[in-house]
Amino acid sequence: MTKTETPGTLLTAMRGQSPLVQCITNYVAMNVAANVLLAAGASPAMVHAEEEAGEFAGFAGALTVNIGTLSPAWIAGMKAAVGGATAVHRPWVLDPVAHFATGFRRKATADLLALGPTVIRGNASEIISLAGGTSRARGVDSRDPVERAEEAARSLAATQCCIVAVTGATDFVTDGERAVRIHGGSSLMPQVTALGCSLTCLVGAYAAIRPESPFDATAAALVHFAVAGKRSAERSQGPGSFAMHFIDQLAAVDAATLDEEGKVVWL
Numbered sequence: 001m002t003k004t005e006t007p008g009t010l011l012t013a014m015r016g017q018s019p020l021v022q023c024i025t026n027y028v029a030m031n032v033a034a035n036v037l038l039a040a041g042a043s044p045a046m047v048h049a050e051e052e053a054g055e056f057a058g059f060a061g062a063l064t065v066n067i068g069t070l071s072p073a074w075i076a077g078m079k080a081a082v083g084g085a086t087a088v089h090r091p092w093v094l095d096p097v098a099h100f101a102t103g104f105r106r107k108a109t110a111d112l113l114a115l116g117p118t119v120i121r122g123n124a125s126e127i128i129s130l131a132g133g134t135s136r137a138r139g140v141d142s143r144d145p146v147e148r149a150e151e152a153a154r155s156l157a158a159t160q161c162c163i164v165a166v167t168g169a170t171d172f173v174t175d176g177e178r179a180v181r182i183h184g185g186s187s188l189m190p191q192v193t194a195l196g197c198s199l200t201c202l203v204g205a206y207a208a209i210r211p212e213s214p215f216d217a218t219a220a221a222l223v224h225f226a227v228a229g230k231r232s233a234e235r236s237q238g239p240g241s242f243a244m245h246f247i248d249q250l251a252a253v254d255a256a257t258l259d260e261e262g263k264v265v266w267l
């Protein structure tokens, strides 16, 4: 992030453009993620059929691909969409949900990785095992601390020539050389399903308006979540009311709030 391009500046730019984001996400996340993007200021479209996904990606601002509830038809749609986005040089974000769990997921993830995502966003367990390490997780929830994933994230970013974001109690973003930690959020966030999946879609929204700076775009999306998450926890009684307040706070925060309350530490 430069001094002129703070997360707040990017928030204003993102809301000003309200980018169209093609989200290929899972059945659990579809509704949550669409509401997250609308509240944040972007325009989501959940378009995944092979017959139209590539065509749609040709005019969307960015594409996000999440393997959470995978089937062969969805994989075909994902590949078509990535082809469409790549053809017009639009950024695309990969969320490798529980990619280590089964052979089917491992193969799909390897195929998608080979197509060159602009950004990979996952929890610590997902990033550790994507970089070749052994994670403690079996399913979609992380079982590892983010600190254990930081070196994995750096090496994955360097090998894949992309941005890697690891989320958890403290988030970590790297391009293989530069890295930041982003503090904030709330321990209630992993108790509400699909917030990570929704964050992946929001990374797409920010990447759409700064395709030449995916590191800054990714960090800004994570700061938006971190600040809104912390403010929501202060107003919530538990995961249910947190989910409601979180949508409100994603919409309520402005540029000044992000820049005052965002805690970004360069490493």
Ligand SMILES: Nc1ncnc2c1ncn2[C@@H]1O[C@H](COP(=O)(O)OP(=O)(O)OP(=O)(O)O)[C@@H](O)[C@H]1O
Binding pocket: 097, 122, 123, 124, 140, 141, 142, 167, 168, 169, 170, 171, 184, 185, 186, 187, 188, 189, 190, 192, 193, 194, 195, 196, 197, 198, 199, 222, 225, 226, 229
């Ligand atoms: N203990 C925590 N404290 C603060 N923020 C957290 C904590 N755990 C997760 N978060 C935040 O929650 C959001 C989602 O990250 P998380 O790592 O839970 O994603 P995920 O495991 O992929 O989620 P899902 O698969 O359910 O969509 C991020 O903004 C992250 O910073």
Ligand SMILES: Cc1ncsc1CCO
Binding pocket: 026, 028, 029, 068, 069, 097, 140, 193, 194, 197
């Ligand atoms: C619970 C769940 N199962 C598959 S995807 C998903 C959403 C959180 O990753």
Ligand SMILES: [Mg+2]
Binding pocket: 097, 122, 123, 140, 196, 197
């Ligand atoms: Mg996830």
